[in-house]
Amino acid sequence: xxxxxRQSLLIAGAFxxxxxxxxxxxxxxxxxxxxxxxxxxxxxxxxxxxxxxxIHGSWYHLASNSFALLVLGxxxxxxxxxxxxxVLALVYMGSGTGVWLFARDNYHFGASGLTHGMMFFxxxxxxxxxxxLSVALALIVFLLYGNMVxxxxxxxxxxxxxxxxxxxxxGVLAAFLFRDRDPLPPAKxxxxxxxxxxxxxEPG
Numbered sequence: 001x002x003x004x005x006r007q008s009l010l011i012a013g014a015f016x017x018x019x020x021x022x023x024x025x026x027x028x029x030x031x032x033x034x035x036x037x038x039x040x041x042x043x044x045x046x047x048x049x050x051x052x053x054x055i056h057g058s059w060y061h062l063a064s065n066s067f068a069l070l071v072l073g074x075x076x077x078x079x080x081x082x083x084x085x086x087v088l089a090l091v092y093m094g095s096g097t098g099v100w101l102f103a104r105d106n107y108h109f110g111a112s113g114l115t116h117g118m119m120f121f122x123x124x125x126x127x128x129x130x131x132x133l134s135v136a137l138a139l140i141v142f143l144l145y146g147n148m149v150x151x152x153x154x155x156x157x158x159x160x161x162x163x164x165x166x167x168x169x170x171g172v173l174a175a176f177l178f179r180d181r182d183p184l185p186p187a188k189x190x191x192x193x194x195x196x197x198x199x200x201x202e203p204g
Contacts, residue, residue: 005078012073016066019111022054023062037109038099045107049096052109052163065111072118072141079122079137083181087174091117091167098166108160113167116152119145120171128179 026033033055039045056062077084095113119141126138152165 004081005074008074008077008081009070011077012070015073016069019054019056019062019066019069023056023059026055027059034107034109037107038096038103039107040100040103040105045100048107048109049093049100052096052099053092053111053114055109056111057109061110065115068115068119068145069111071144072115072122075122075137075141076118079133080125080178080182083174083178086178086181087118087121087171088114090174090177091121091170094170094173095163095167098169099160099162102166103160103162106160108163110160110163112151112160113163115145116148116164116167117171117174119148120168121174124172124175125179128175129184131184133185 022033025031033051034057036048036051036055037045038048038052056065076087080087091114095117099108099113122141123138126134126136129135148164148168151159152161152168154161
């Protein structure tokens with residue numbers, strides 16, 4: 001396990017641990033943190049843009065997001081260490097702002113906007129860059145989470161598909177904006193290619 005992968009996993013794991021700590025605090029003290037979610041088009045709902053991804057409606061809600069956050073967060077940080085910060089900032093703020101402007105009148109909370117943003121960023125960037133690492137990461141996340149494509153549309157009334165939708169939109173936008181922030185990995189040159197080059201350079 002190389003250092004970059006280990007650091008990426010550690011950071012993603014620390015964020016997931018923070019979410020579990022917040023949920024434990026909420027449940028233990030009955031703080032009703034869901035009121036800190038995004039409430040569309042209400043001034044009091046604006047702080048939810050910052051707080052909504054940190055709170056969840058149930059242990060099941062949190063657990064369903066935790067593994068995706070761990071896998072996608074590690075993939076993002078490992079594959080795109082320079083782009084990760086601006087990508088996360090855009091997805092975090094952009095998805096919440098989209099929900100505040102256009103979503104249904106209700107409290108919206110949970111980290112699913114983040115998970116959708118990361119998945120759509122990684123997948124779209126793989127298509128745009130086409131280097132081996134980007135393509136490999138795109139295939140892995142699509143294999144694991146390709147069903148997220150369908151969850152950006154209305155399904156169950158108690159699920160904020162708007163968070164999914166705006167997370168996906170900002171993830172795709174981030175891919176176009178930040179796909180070149182990280183340099184392409186050096187192309188691997190095989191022995192037979194070097195030999196072919198040398199033979200071409202020899203005088204005829």
